Amino acid sequence: MAQGNTGSRAAAAPQIFDEAPYLTAAYAPMRKSCFTRDDEHWPRIQALKDRIDSVTLDVLEWALEAAIDEGEAAVERTAVSTIVREQHDYRASLNTVDCNSVTRVSWAATADPIRNYYRLEEIHEGDVFLYNDIHESSGTIGHLPDFCVVVPIFSDGRLIGFAQLFGHCNDVGGKMAGSWSLTATTVFEEGIQVPPIKLYARGVRNEDLWKVILRNSRYPDDLRGDIDAFVGATRIIQRRVEELCRRYGTDVVEAGFYRIIDRCEEIVRDEALPHIPDGEYVGEDFLETDGIDLERPIKLMLTVRKDPQKIIVDFAGTDPQVPGPVNWVMDGRHYSKWLGGFVKAQVPGMIVNEGMTRVFKAYLPPRTVLSAEYPAAGADRMDCMLRMLGAYMAAMAKATGGQMVGDSQCIQLYGFFGKDQDGKDFLYREIFGAGSGARPFADGTDTVDLVPHSKNLPSEFIEQRFPVRVHRVGMFPDSGGPGAFRGGLGYLKDVEILVDGHFLTVSYRTIFACFGVNGGMAGRSGGAVINPGSPREQQIFYKREAIPVKAGDVVRILTPGGGGWGDPLARVPDMVRLDAQRGLVSLRSAREDYGVVLEEVSDPARRYEVDEAATRTLRATLKAQRPPLKMINRGPHAERLIREGRITVSDFDYPAQFDEAAYLAAAGAA
């Protein structure tokens, strides 16, 4: 690692980064499985690909996207597992016969494992494949609860591609109810492993296999409902593609698949890359723990090397794989689509597919926590997914001179399980959003989830279904990272359990905080408190599998605030006043973090007014006392670990590039 180059801006003549070092044994192959085509149809399809007219291509592209939409919508209406339905943790996609994704993907699975297990001539119409085996998934499925259904699509008597849909099922066995163990050290503790199999052969279900799979779930009805929904959805997609073949001709449709992939590549290179400054930028972030060793944070590190032709994301410096279940058993190809998906912001309307991986490349040294090997545990790899985004955003903050959003931690789970009043097993597990990071143009958003269309659970639903009572649902005051734009607020939710049972947390950023950007401060960490304000109060940090709770215990769930953006002492004082009136920011935070002095007034429509003179004086004093503003402010816990030498970062002293005049213009427009 060339630490000396960290964050340097590009010189006048752009440096071209050499890809050769990544093609050596020092790095794992970017793609775990590769398939080539040499069939009789291939020359014809290649020739047709370059002749297909652009309008037909557009129609095909949108029709395929619509087919995906349609399949996903069917899952939403019928699936049973909370995480599938409310969190939208499922994705459909369409792959070519050589397993390249055609439709939009950011984390969709592919058909690679099917091709690894079955010769083409063994794949027939009516077959339905199923798998969840993370170590045999070629970097397409990262933890066992994600069951993936794949159906082959035939037209004119030949296989032209695969429709697939994976979704996160409630329980697939393993040591913990909900199959999200936080302490497993091998995949064997995490649930049933299904390598690619034919659940249906030529339309006939293998009932024996089906029984085995269902028998391995604590909630077999849920699993059956989910997988039936997935199969139904993939068949919808299959039918849509077959119809397109009838309308446009099989060759045209298949040639269209490949042209759509080329087009993504061209758009990323020609339209998205110019928005990102050339150069080399390092970003880092930390998992709090692997669940086994609470004392040791895990470092993710990446170096973005951008030149006019490509982006390379080099993960050298990332910690080795760990005993606990946070390992992400993937390959560079998957991360290319996961991180590369964010360039879409530069090109409205574009479809991100396999073409992304030709321009936006991710390379991993072998056996890191992001390129873990058998039999690594991976149930909680979501921690890596989210922190990887943090590391990437930190790098991009430097690339853009601070014009990047603050950090956020907008997916976590909390839950209760045990036996209800009737003695039946229950698992109430809910996905919580949190505060999003402040933007260079606006505050972060309060209590939102990272995944689009994700939903929390209505109290009226929770209380019907589970032995709990929800006493409060709201926001965690003062949790948003102070900044010229404030980070979004996390949740505050009080839940009383009505039976003896267990409380579980799948929570990150409980001691670390979401970092602020460009002078913004870090948000507050999340966590939980059992019986807050009582003599039996118990603070919960880290992720925890099973904390015993008694009937009548009230658990306060808190999710982290987003990182702030820009200098908090520059924040428009009336915005601080309104936050205080609404109870989102305390008077103390207004004074100490924002340097705003508020006085209470009798007008119920205002409640506070800004003491302008006192505010000016206080702000001047605070400015004189404080250290220089940082580009990346990771909050007090991380800073302490850095000072103690327990973690290292390259950007501890990297200065903010906050421009107050530009901020005031943006705040005026907001």
Added chain:
Amino acid sequence: MAWRIGVDTGGTFTDVVAIDEASGKRYVRKTSSTPDDPSRAFTQGIAELLDEVGVDAADVSFISHGTTVATNAILESRYARLGLVVTRGYREMLEVGRQTVPGDFGDITWWLKPPRVVPLELVREVGGRLDFKGAELAPLDEDAVRGIAAEFKAMGIDAIAVSFLHSYRNPAHERRARELILEGHPACFVSVSSDVIREYREYERTLSTCLNTGLMPLVTSYLSKLQTRLADAQIDARLYVMKSSGGIIHASEMAPQPIAAVLSGPAAGIVTACYYGKAAGYPNLITIDIGGTSTDICLIDQGTPHMLTEGRIDIYNIKAPMIDMHTVGAGGGSIAWLSAGRSLRVGPQSAGAQPGPVCYGRGGTAPALTDAHLVLGRVSPYLLGGSIRLDAAAARRAIGEHIATPLGIGIEDAAMGILDLATNNIAQGINVVSVKRGRDPRDYALMAFGGAGGLNACLVAEALGIRTIVSPPSPGVTSAEGLLSTNVRSDRVITDVQREDTLDLARLIREYENLHAQVVADLAREGFRGADTAVTGFADMRYAGQAYEVRVPVTVLDATLTEAAVRNAIKAFHRAHDDRFGYEYEGRHPVEIVNIGATGFGLFPPLVTAQETRDGCSWEGARKDLRRGVFRGVGEVPLPIYERALAPIGIGMAGPCIIEQYDATLVVEPGWQAVLDATGQIVLRPTYREA
């Protein structure tokens, strides 16, 4: 003589239709809308039409109104400033919402949450709590409610929404709170969530209640203004308003529940479609209503549209019974653009009515769908009887500059591409209401209306394999017509989740009987009794564990349910689930009955359908122009233009040709043939026969 009058207020025009009950004769009038005070165009349109036809005001027996007052108030955030009272612990309910970010992955970084209907500083909490069975855990804090009423009164807040947890099971606390608020603040508009919708999911119920409350002052004053203006015009007919459910309700009943009218106009269009579909012998229809910015799509089975219990207006999910309409962003004003400089897209951005497509010459520079139609010769350069002149050269320039040149293709090819993509968007929207619901669109006739419906109908039908297209007599005023062929409607529903294996049948029957009695009472207030009413039952069910329900009919005998009827409804649910989603679990997985409900209709005497004669008419006589048109696979050809009013009955005319009328244009593509039938509708079929 007795005349029924329908008035549909749209953004540009107010359409008035009058029908003579005895003969079925119809008269149509379009007048410019008056957005500053829509009631002006309302009465002016009626007066002009009565004057033109020579009808005495005293002979008007019935007036029915489709209004956008509620919709526009939501779209433009013009509802009243209101306060909200919620259960303790739920002050931030509207802020938290469902934690949902719309759009794509990554959009969280730039998405801005729109302002809440009630800002946090106007939300108050009170003590009092029910459990999910409706049992009281803590009594309502009445003093707190009184204090809030006094505080809001002092602050000048004159509309208050009340929403308490689990009120769908037991509305007692909400009703008491309303009493207390009205005692302390009698001039206040109050609505409580259990009156707006008796269903669980507190955020959605509260949001709908807030919007409802915020609309009450505006809609109340609008309706009373209409009543006054009608009285001034010596018209003493009853005034009805169209609801989103496709039924009408007396204006005085509308005032406390304006949320029920958010899709008033489009719903009326669907009612017309049902009416004409049945008249032409096509009770199974897919309708496309293509307007300036969007296309509304609806599927009609056996003359009845599907119903939903919630829908979306702008950014809000609204809980109120409404016709299941799917809207896609493809209309005459939809803009064609290139994503990343190379991929053609149409919409969802729209040039709308202002500035409109380039050819309108009102400052639009981005090529729109209408520009493409014009370039291909599919629309006349003169619209609405010559009142609007279109600039074809400007349309060509815009398509050339923005689409054809960058793509390196010809202008006509680019224009056809725009048509293809718009067609595709609409076809995919049709798939949403058909295939996704387990219906094959090829089993349906396509009814196209709205000003632009006929321009795209054949292309849409071809894309889906639909072999029958129906064009109603006046495609441009379908909503106004629908106001005259509907019935009074009342929907009542209650959430009570029960599993079939632990079903308390007596409770379910009791609940249904209550709802039934309420519906009968609703209809009686509207003057409908006995044989003039029809009441049907329905239930929303799901498999235990699912979170979305499927609605199935429940057979009602003598105002009550039987065990057999419930069992049959459960069977119907299994079939419906299989039909829609491809599998069912009959006998293997328990069903949950989530909601039970009753729908009542107050039936008006059916309208007579006028029979057209058209003696002496011929296609030759109807021919009024010859243009050049460009069609895919055919190229540029001579394109005859016919006047619809002069077309003969029962004689086919093959495409390519165009059939024009005052408010709409119908393109008959090559390979299609048009026939006018005796009910005034044009039916299109392919001229070729597939094996």
